[in-house]
Amino acid sequence: MSTVPDSQPGSTPSAEPADGTDRPGVEFGVVRPPDEQAHRQAVARHGGLTKPAGSLGRLEEIGVWVSARQGTCPPRPFDRPRVVVFAGDHGIATNGVSAYPSEVTAQMVDNILAGGAAVNALAANAGAGVRVVDMAVDGETNRTVAAYKVRRSSGSLDVEDALTEQQALDAVTAGRALADEEVDSGADLLVAGDMGIGNTTPAATLIAALTESEPVAVVGRGTGIDDSAWMRKTAAIRDALRRARKVVDDPVALLRTAGGADLAAMAGFLAQAAVRRTPVILDGVVVGAAAMVAEELVPGAARWWMAGHRSVEPGAALVLEHLDLCPVLDLEMRLGEGSGAVTALPVVNAAIRVLGEMATFAEAGIDGPTESEATGSSPADAAD
Numbered sequence: 083m084s085t086v087p088d089s090q091p092g093s094t095p096s097a098e099p100a101d102g103t104d105r106p107g108v109e110f111g112v113v114r115p116p117d118e119q120a121h122r123q124a125v126a127r128h129g130g131l132t133k134p135a136g137s138l139g140r141l142e143e144i145g146v147w148v149s150a151r152q153g154t155c156p157p158r159p160f161d162r163p164r165v166v167v168f169a170g171d172h173g174i175a176t177n178g179v180s181a182y183p184s185e186v187t188a189q190m191v192d193n194i195l196a197g198g199a200a201v202n203a204l205a206a207n208a209g210a211g212v213r214v215v216d217m218a219v220d221g222e223t224n225r226t227v228a229a230y231k232v233r234r235s236s237g238s239l240d241v242e243d244a245l246t247e248q249q250a251l252d253a254v255t256a257g258r259a260l261a262d263e264e265v266d267s268g269a270d271l272l273v274a275g276d277m278g279i280g281n282t283t284p285a286a287t288l289i290a291a292l293t294e295s296e297p298v299a300v301v302g303r304g305t306g307i308d309d310s311a312w313m314r315k316t317a318a319i320r321d322a323l324r325r326a327r328k329v330v331d332d333p334v335a336l337l338r339t340a341g342g343a344d345l346a347a348m349a350g351f352l353a354q355a356a357v358r359r360t361p362v363i364l365d366g367v368v369v370g371a372a373a374m375v376a377e378e379l380v381p382g383a384a385r386w387w388m389a390g391h392r393s394v395e396p397g398a399a400l401v402l403e404h405l406d407l408c409p410v411l412d413l414e415m416r417l418g419e420g421s422g423a424v425t426a427l428p429v430v431n432a433a434i435r436v437l438g439e440m441a442t443f444a445e446a447g448i449d450g451p452t453e454s455e456a457t458g459s460s461p462a463d464a465a466d
């Protein structure tokens with residue numbers, strides 16, 4: 083069991099400035115580190131299992147990672163993994179930065195609700211439940227889905243802030259509440275997904291701002307844009323970045339300026355998952371951008387996240403480097419929705435079963451390594 087008690091669900095937004103600025107902030111509890119004792123036990127257990135030391139490669143590291151987050155060795159199979167897909171439109175989509183029209187966002191929300199999206203199939207394969215929330219869809223969704231809706235479409239970030247101050251706070255607070263709801267309902271692994279035409283433009287802008295990169299280093303083809311759309315998208319990132327760079331030290335202001343309600347809610351969700359000591363598998367470039375802001379909101383949160391995959395979007399590689407994360411998979415995926423994260427989940431489950439179910443040399447009556455072989459280090463020893 084964990085030696086550190088669980089943090090309580092999030093407090094309400096503070097009426098007082100929380101961040102040294104003259105405006106109200108959103109309060110998060112403290113992020114505690116993963117359990118070191120469980121980590122050590124898991125490394126030791128891996129060393130005694132009936133295989134040459136280190137032979138299961140990164141599968142060993144992943145099992146140890148889960149043990150340390152669950153505070154127990156061997157780790158438990160996940161009981162209730164949950165995906166929350168954050169849907170929202172972006173004004174910038176009308177500039178021709180996506181290969182698809184904004185109407186697809188609302189249509190895809192219905193598709194996810196009907197079980198027909200990629201994330202539904204991949205989550206079913208991994209035994210994960212899927213929920214979709216409308217943070218800023220430019221259309222009507224049902225009352226349950228829209229319970230946390232902040233506005234219809236976030237602003238066009240090339241010429242205006244994506245959100246007002248209050249909307250940015252409301253969206254981060256909504257994400258925090260959603261993580262609390264899921265954890266309080268028994269979720270023991272969380273995944274954030276994205277659905278929103280145009281959302282790779284704000285994602286790229288946030289990544290450029292936080293990694294001090296130029297637009298051409300972060301811009302990607304998103305849904306599959308052609309060269310002229312690529313140029314419009316790069317120009318939009320450049321224009322948004324001029325304003326975003328001025329607020330790069332203030333995560334809520336950054337989300338207000340160059341994010342959007344969906345990205346802000348994802349950031350609150352990922353930060354609160356860490357506060358609640360609930361492991362997360364990150365998805366691609368959009369979730370990655372939100373994760374980078376979440377780490378600014380709540381330093382140390384990234385220790386509770388693993389990278390499910392390396393999206394082909396160039397910004398995704400910058401996120402992985404910035405957060406020092408090594409992806410489980412590299413399948414040339416570029417979809418979003420949480421699809422890369424739930425594709426990685428069966429591998430994570432495999433790592434859990436290996437650590438929990440394999441026999442030790444002693445149990446199986448198998449000779450251990452000779453002394454010279456026993457000195458080799460195993461991937462499971464890797465620093466966490």
Ligand SMILES: Cc1cc2ncn([C@H]3O[C@H](COP(=O)(O)O)[C@@H](O)[C@H]3O)c2cc1C
Binds near residue numbers: 180186280281418419
């Ligand atoms: C049918 C369809 C399903 C999707 N599922 C995720 N995305 C992904 O692609 C979009 C981001 O790319 P861009 O910035 O180029 O618009 C978002 O909707 C994202 O969730 C989809 C896109 C489409 C068209």
Ligand SMILES: O=C(O)c1cccnc1
Binds near residue numbers: 419
């Ligand atoms: O990596 C992602 O999250 C991604 C890539 C392309 C389009 N939408 C999302």
